[in-house]
Each structure stands twice: as C-alpha cells, then as structure tokens.
Amino acid sequence: MTIDRREFLKSATAGAAGVSLGAVPPLSGGSLFADAVPEPRATPLRRRAGQAPDVVVIGAGNFGIWTALNLQRLGVSVTVLDAYGPGNSRSTSGGETRGVRSSYGGRPEGFVWNRWANEAIRRWIQWDEEGQELLLPRVFYQTGDLILREEMVPYLEDTMAQWDRLGVDYELLDVDEINYRWPWIRTEEGVSLGLHEPNAGVVRARRAIESVAKRFEMEGGEIRIVRAALGGADGRRLNDVTLGGDDGSLAASTFVFAVGPWMGKTFPELFGDRIRIPVGNVFYFAVPDRRFMFPNMPSYGVPGCTGWPALGPDHRGFRVRVGGQQGDDPDTSDRWVPPEAHERPREVLERYFPDMVGAAVNETRACHYCFGPSRNFLIDKHPDFDNVWLAGLGTAESFKQGPVLGEYIAKRVLEIEDDPELAEQFRFSLEAPEGRDPGAALDPDLEDLGG
Known part of the structure; x- marks a missing residue:
C-alpha cells in the first residue's frame, strides 16, 4: 500500500516533523501551501537496520535532495539513491553557482515561479542562518539583479506587474542612474534602461546541495551511491528498484524519480525524444x-x-x-x-x-539542462504506477526554487498539498501548451540561461 494520508497525520501528531525551514511569512497572507503541517520533530527519525524505507528518492540533485529532506521532516523514512552522489560534476545541480531572481514576465507559469522564487530567497537566507550553528558553509549571497535592455519590452512590463501584485521591491533605472551606481558597466550603445531587483542573489550551487545532503543525513536519512532502475511490479504498484552492481534491489512504499537530464534515459518509453538536454x-x-x-x-x-x-x-x-x-x-x-x-x-x-x-x-x-515540452516543471505520478512520482524537467529555472519545490513535492507525495489548479501546471504531458513550440530555440529574454 502507498502511504495513507490519514494514518500519516495520526502518527505525525505524536512527534512527526514539519518543514523546519522556518515559519517564513508568506508573500500575501495565508500559507504558501494550503494545509498546515505538524510541529517540528524533536529528535531525528531513525530506521532499524534492515528496515525498508517508506520512500525511496532516486536522484540527489536539486529536486531529489530537497524533497527527501522535507519528506523526512514530515515524518517518513527516506533513502536517497544517486549514481554519482550529491553535488557531483555530472548533475545539473553540480555547478559552482546559480542565480536566484524572480523576473518571469511573459510566460504562462511566470506568476507561480515569481512567487516561489521570492519565497525561496527568504528560505535561502534562513538556511544560512541555521547552518551557522552547524558550521555549514554560507551558500546564498544577496547581490541584487540588474537586467539591461535597449528598450522597454513586454517581458519587463509583465515582470513588473507580477512584482506589483506580490509586493516585491524593484527599481526601474535610467542610464544616468546605472552609470552613477556602477560606472564600470558600459551603456553607450544599446542600453536605455535597467530593471533592478535588490533582493535577488546567487547561490553556491554544489556546496548548497552538499549542505542539504549533510542536513538530511544528520537528521537520520540515508544516501547510497548506486544506480537504480525500475524493478518488479504488481499491476500499478512498483515493488522495488533494482540497484547496480551486486547491490540487489530496494523495496519501499513510494518512489520518487528526480533524475534531472537522465529522465529521458530512465523512461525512454514515456519521453522518447521529447526532452531536450x-x-x-x-x-x-x-x-x-x-x-x-x-x-x-x-x-x-x-x-x-x-x-x-x-x-x-x-x-x-x-x-x-x-x-x-x-x-x-x-x-x-x-x-x-x-x-x-x-x-x-x-x-x-x-x-x-x-x-x-x-x-x-x-x-x-x-x-x-533539461527541458520538457511544456517548459514547466514536471511533478506528477508516473502514468503506469500509483506509487511512483516523477519530479524534474527544471527548465534552467528550478535550482533557485529548491527550498520551496522540495516542500511542495513532499506534500504532494504525502497527499497533504491539494491544489488541483496548481498541480495541473506540473502534470505529465508530452504535448506543448497551445502557442508554445517545444522545439523552438530558447528566447534569452524569457529563459534564465542561468546555470
């Protein structure tokens, strides 16, 4: 059986964990996600030797490791499997730095991404504050972000409209102001304005993933360096994943595949050539x-x-x-x-x-990087299994949102988060939305290119 929400919530009241990234105030009233979570766990969750985990997460990158940490803090036992390890040089999340900005005008999912990115900024700051006590390295630097353009374009207008709606600070600067603040930036040709987002910043990516993995293990989670693939199944239920080498298999109640650019390689029958990497x-x-x-x-x-x-x-x-x-x-x-x-x-x-x-x-x-037909994230069940989740297709934009994405995915898996309209944005589909060509070249104004 998959994890039953009512049984989980019953056990959670006896001391299961809430998301201890902190009681971060939402952008505009209410909770970032609809349902409340239990109080934080007082002691780390530990499994007995040989006991199967509740959830196996395949992939220790941005989607996978944040999801694993949040699942564990919500009271379930989790094992993470990764072929190369957290922050490795082959993963999309293994580079040195990633930008954290929220300028997402001109795209259908822009408002959700904008809101999540601003919430993620708060949580990156809090992550560093909590990490100081654990001697973890600082990962977030609040640099601000400056977009330079020759003229005002719909992308910028829509971004500012989103920020106005969310109450996000920003500045629209003319050339004189840009030259005054940063005279070493050349503006003589092709620059007439700058859109400045003062709260934006940069994350030291590889160290951040290593930091989350460290916290996950400190709080009782297990990470194994091993390649995994779909194992045996009974109808619509996956029983286990097979492990590379002589490691056999690993059973669990629920599986989350967060394998980044390996998504098409792991599930060729689902994606074929519809994923770009x-x-x-x-x-x-x-x-x-x-x-x-x-x-x-x-x-x-x-x-x-x-x-x-x-x-x-x-x-x-x-x-x-x-x-x-x-x-x-x-x-x-x-x-x-x-x-x-x-x-x-x-x-x-x-x-x-x-x-x-x-x-x-x-x-x-x-x-x-990994792009799907919709150019939005994929967070949905495998179409052939009731206990297998797919999380990925980060579209060069997901890293900055890790602290929020992990909470959202964990709550989806445990059936705590239930917003059908939001879930529809992340559903599994091989078709591009109307008006969006999945094979088109990336538009520099609309895609982060921010690795």
Missing part, C-alpha cells in the same frame, strides 16, 4: 579589482547572457554564462567548453564590461 557554458574570469566582486555590483542579465560578480570566499571569478552546445548522453558527454565557444563571452565583456577585456579565464564549467 542542452549543455550550457559558464566562464569565470579573473577580476582586475574589487569593482567586479561581491558586494560591489549585482548579478546581471543582458540579451543571451547572465552572470554575476566574483563571490567569496572562493572567488572563482566574474561569471559569464552563454548558450552552449546540444546535449548528449549525460553519463558520457564531455563536461568541458570547446575553444570555439570562448568568443561569445569575450564579446559580452567587451560590450558591457570593458575593464574586463583581456581577463584570464580562471575556469570553465559545462552542465546539462
């Missing part, structure tokens, strides 16, 4: 001085590129992200940036940051 190219340039370091300038977005200043304490460099090459098998693809891809980031520096021209490349990063 392009590779994004990230460059970290050596900075000439503190102007290009946090906190002296914001993260930025220009047509076809996003980036941000060098962050402490590692100071990997000034980040420039541009489009990459078409993706291939995420297990075997080369994670390096070819020489022919170095010209575009140099053009960005020359165009917008002239004092960075000629800067040395400290390092490059390349990682897969």
